Amino acid sequence: MAATDLSALYSRAEAIYRDYSLGTVREWKARTGGLAIGYMPIYIPTELLHAQGVLPVGLLGARDDLEIIKGDAYYQSYICHIPRSTIELGLNGKLDPLDGVIFPAICDVIRNLSGMWQTLFPNALVRYLDVPQNFDPAIGGRFYRQELESLSADLAARGARPYDAEALRASIGVHNHLRRLVRDLYTLRQAAPWKVPTSELYVMLRATVVIPVEDAIVLLQQYRAGVEAADDRVPLDQARVLLTGSFCEQPPLGLIRTLERAGCYIVDDDFVQIHRWIKSDIPTAGDPLDNLVQAFLSDSIASPTRYIDRGVKGAELIERVRTSGAEGVLFCAPSFCDPALLDQPMAVRAVEQTQVPWTAFKYSENTGQFQVIREQAGTFADSIRLWSQA
Amino acid sequence: MSKDASQVRQKDMIARHFDRLAAAPDTGEKTAYTFVPGNLTELLLSFDLLPVLPEINALQSAMRGKTAEYIALAEKLGHSEDVCTYVKSDIGMMKSGNIGPTGQRLPEPNVLLLSYTGCFTFLKWFELLREEYHCPMAMLHVPYQPDGCITPAMRDYVVKQLKDEVIPTLERVSGRKYDEDKLKAHLTLAAQAEDDLVWVLQSAKHRPSPIDAYFGAVYYVGPIFSAFRGTEAAVEYYQALRSEIEERIKEGKGPVTPDGDMERERFRMVVEGPPNWTSFRQFWKMFSDEGAVAVASTYTKVGGVYDQGFRHDPSRPLETLAEYCLGCYTNLGLPTRINLLAQYVKEYEADGFLINSVKSCNSFSAGQLHILREVERLSGKPGGFIESDLVDPRYFSAANIKNRLESYFQMLEQKRLGGAA
Numbered sequence: 055m056a057a058t059d060l061s062a063l064y065s066r067a068e069a070i071y072r073d074y075s076l077g078t079v080r081e082w083k084a085r086t087g088g089l090a091i092g093y094m095p096i097y098i099p100t101e102l103l104h105a106q107g108v109l110p111v112g113l114l115g116a117r118d119d120l121e122i123i124k125g126d127a128y129y130q131s132y133i134c135h136i137p138r139s140t141i142e143l144g145l146n147g148k149l150d151p152l153d154g155v156i157f158p159a160i161c162d163v164i165r166n167l168s169g170m171w172q173t174l175f176p177n178a179l180v181r182y183l184d185v186p187q188n189f190d191p192a193i194g195g196r197f198y199r200q201e202l203e204s205l206s207a208d209l210a211a212r213g214a215r216p217y218d219a220e221a222l223r224a225s226i227g228v229h230n231h232l233r234r235l236v237r238d239l240y241t242l243r244q245a246a247p248w249k250v251p252t253s254e255l256y257v258m259l260r261a262t263v264v265i266p267v268e269d270a271i272v273l274l275q276q277y278r279a280g281v282e283a284a285d286d287r288v289p290l291d292q293a294r295v296l297l298t299g300s301f302c303e304q305p306p307l308g309l310i311r312t313l314e315r316a317g318c319y320i321v322d323d324d325f326v327q328i329h330r331w332i333k334s335d336i337p338t339a340g341d342p343l344d345n346l347v348q349a350f351l352s353d354s355i356a357s358p359t360r361y362i363d364r365g366v367k368g369a370e371l372i373e374r375v376r377t378s379g380a381e382g383v384l385f386c387a388p389s390f391c392d393p394a395l396l397d398q399p400m401a402v403r404a405v406e407q408t409q410v411p412w413t414a415f416k417y418s419e420n421t422g423q424f425q426v427i428r429e430q431a432g433t434f435a436d437s438i439r440l441w442s443q444a
Numbered sequence: 445m446s447k448d449a450s451q452v453r454q455k456d457m458i459a460r461h462f463d464r465l466a467a468a469p470d471t472g473e474k475t476a477y478t479f480v481p482g483n484l485t486e487l488l489l490s491f492d493l494l495p496v497l498p499e500i501n502a503l504q505s506a507m508r509g510k511t512a513e514y515i516a517l518a519e520k521l522g523h524s525e526d527v528c529t530y531v532k533s534d535i536g537m538m539k540s541g542n543i544g545p546t547g548q549r550l551p552e553p554n555v556l557l558l559s560y561t562g563c564f565t566f567l568k569w570f571e572l573l574r575e576e577y578h579c580p581m582a583m584l585h586v587p588y589q590p591d592g593c594i595t596p597a598m599r600d601y602v603v604k605q606l607k608d609e610v611i612p613t614l615e616r617v618s619g620r621k622y623d624e625d626k627l628k629a630h631l632t633l634a635a636q637a638e639d640d641l642v643w644v645l646q647s648a649k650h651r652p653s654p655i656d657a658y659f660g661a662v663y664y665v666g667p668i669f670s671a672f673r674g675t676e677a678a679v680e681y682y683q684a685l686r687s688e689i690e691e692r693i694k695e696g697k698g699p700v701t702p703d704g705d706m707e708r709e710r711f712r713m714v715v716e717g718p719p720n721w722t723s724f725r726q727f728w729k730m731f732s733d734e735g736a737v738a739v740a741s742t743y744t745k746v747g748g749v750y751d752q753g754f755r756h757d758p759s760r761p762l763e764t765l766a767e768y769c770l771g772c773y774t775n776l777g778l779p780t781r782i783n784l785l786a787q788y789v790k791e792y793e794a795d796g797f798l799i800n801s802v803k804s805c806n807s808f809s810a811g812q813l814h815i816l817r818e819v820e821r822l823s824g825k826p827g828g829f830i831e832s833d834l835v836d837p838r839y840f841s842a843a844n845i846k847n848r849l850e851s852y853f854q855m856l857e858q859k860r861l862g863g864a865a
């Protein structure tokens with residue numbers, strides 16, 4: 055693919071990412087007459103929605119260019135930013151194409167937002183999705199299956215196709231394809247981060263959450279072909295860093311660019327986790343709903359939003375540092391984010407045991423000034439480079 | 445402030461409990477650290493385990509003026525300034541020798557019983573403690589009630605965890621077999637105490653109210669929210685408390701305040717949110733000086749919403765524990781919380797309601813501005829909104845809060861005069 059094609063592709067993805075009005079969702083609804091259901095970070099079983107003909111639409115907050123007026127009237131200053139921008143978008147009618155929203159159980163802010171949504175948008179389907187923190191198939195698995203069955207029934211009651219095991223098997227197959235593409239792009243970025251700049255990959259991934267999975271697959275295939283063909287992308291002397299903590303409220307694009315300009319190659323991150331939450335292919339043989347449940351229980355990432363019952367806390371982070379070849383860790387969490395910030399001391403301890411250097415800063419999705427972060431990241435990257443040369 | 449007999453009794457109960465805890469390394473008694481919402485005190489007692497509640501330690505540390513240094517220490521160790529100050533106070537206390545509220549050293553836990561009910565922070569808090577104590581941990585995940593009802597799936601999930609995870613862990617740690625009869629006996633005692641507690645809380649429907657259902661009531665809920673639910677001592681405490689309040693009603697007395705009995709009840713308030721503990725008396729006086737009495741509060745429901753009819757039922761021991769955990773206040777969806785507040789305003793004939801929004805508690809605070817508007821709409825009464833923190837003195841701005849409260853009470857007064865005109 056020629057470089058111009060790559061830039062056209064990026065522009066298309068960026069336009070989708072920047073469209074607060076969910077134009078692609080409006081088009082899809084006009085074309086199919088189907089239901090579109092939003093979901094808050096981090097994870098929902100999109101396969102189930104897809105199998106019932108529903109378009110899942112990721113609501114990952116706003117950027118730094120949305121003026122928050124109404125949203126601030128709903129939240130005190132000491133609460134993170136994503137709920138206020140989501141409310142702002144909802145009250146401004148930007149989310150009107152959605153027939154409902156799913157709020158997965160990841161923290162008390164998202165949890166309480168589900169209740170607000172119930173009163174603010176009484177005609178919408180509002181589903182709190184309680185994901186288990188018990189990972190025994192006979193206990194947490196059973197509970198989660200019941201949650202999924204009741205979610206499926208709620209969707210059908212709204213006009214979605216009824217549950218069909220065959221359709222779900224097919225959807226799992228499609229989503230496995232998408233997950234593989236994303237994993238491969240992450241692997242390619244680890245091998246050649248200059249080929250897959252994170253600021254670019256991030257925009258691609260943001261676009262994938264508001265378009266149908268089939269279109270997302272095409273977009274990422276084209277992107278993959280584009281970056282592989284981009285011979286003009288050459289390695290620079292940058293420090294390889296793993297960025298963690300940004301799984302829910304996403305940083306503004308400017309922040310990611312700032313880190314890159316400050317001398318960092320981001321070789322692993324927590325952005326747009328929906329396509330990576332389940333780490334490998336979900337089997338399609340057997341009962342597909344059980345397979346979704348089992349994947350959640352035993353093959354999902356060790357997010358700070360999950361209770362780690364067996365296994366060692368921080369072990370997965372260390373493993374990611376190792377496989378990505380990161381030379382340093384950036385703890386980069388949204389301000390006031392309970393899961394990320396309460397987890398951080400434990401994660402820091404784990405990183406320190408491996409002697410990998412780290413630094414930490416916070417952001418908000420509407421952070422507009424990056425000077426301090428630029429200096430901090432620049433110093434960090436310089437010190438890594440000095441060490442590696444020593 | 446003169447002490448009623450019930451208060452003396454409570455003080456004595458607490459002192460004895462902490463004495464036992466302090467002596468535990470010598471006596472061999474075993475301890476379980478656990479949380480107030482969704483606590484399984486009767487089950488722990490049935491295994492002869494002594495409960496330790498880190499939130500109660502944190503709030504008592506605040507009242508003793510210790511939390512500023514504890515929080516500073518935790519932040520120095522890398523804990524974020526943005527997170528729950530109870531956690532940081534607890535970590536700071538532990539790192540400073542784990543001296544409890546009575547000045548005695550607390551024993552290390554033999555088990556961490558993580559009842560994950562109504563607050564995400566709990567999950568992280570005990571992960572943090574697990575790293576320090578390396579003791580067994582039992583996790584009980586209590587699903588949230590988004591629609592104000594308990595489904596069979598939710599109840600079964602909790603019961604199954606109790607049977608297959610929590611009880612076997614407690615058996616291993618305590619060295620005792622699960623004894624259902626013993627559990628039932630504790631649950632019977634719990635229900636008796638709950639009856640009297642509800643009577644006491646509902647006594648605020650009288651005019652004047654004989655109790656303050658926020659500041660005063662944090663003492664009243666103390667035994668039942670902590671280590672004593674399901675004990676004879678708690679039953680006796682609540683009987684004694686009830687008799688005292690009956691007496692106050694007979695004598696036409698208002699509530700006790702930091703300055704003695706309240707002379708004139710000017711404003712009847714419903715209060716949402718936890719109190720500030722670092723300046724508790726000062727905060728209380730800002731109300732009582734204005735003749736404002738809390739007639740109902742939601743904070744006194746974090747350890748169980750008994751006034752809505754729930755009682756521990758010994759005939760269904762594990763199911764009742766599950767329903768108890770599921771029903772704690774912060775585990776209820778926002779619409780349920782809103783309706784409960786509006787119901788309190790009406791039933792207790794309140795002049796208004798006030799939200800004390802605490803900086804570090806997302807479980808309570810995220811959504812409170814929405815609650816404010818909705819309760820105003822449903823009840824027709826004006827709401828007030830102030831901000832402070834639980835145990836971080838940096839976030840208690842006395843002048844600011846006092847100003848806000850004074851203007852709020854003035855507004856209530858003007859409304860009343862306007863209404864009478």
Ligand code: SF4
Pocket residue numbers: 134135136137160161162163164302303388390391392393394
């Ligand atoms: S940013 Fe953190 S605290 Fe805020 S909603 Fe997301 S997970 Fe919850």
Ligand code: SF4
Pocket residue numbers: 499528529530531562563564565566774804805806807808834
């Ligand atoms: S966040 Fe709130 S409910 Fe949770 S432990 Fe802290 S004070 Fe308690």
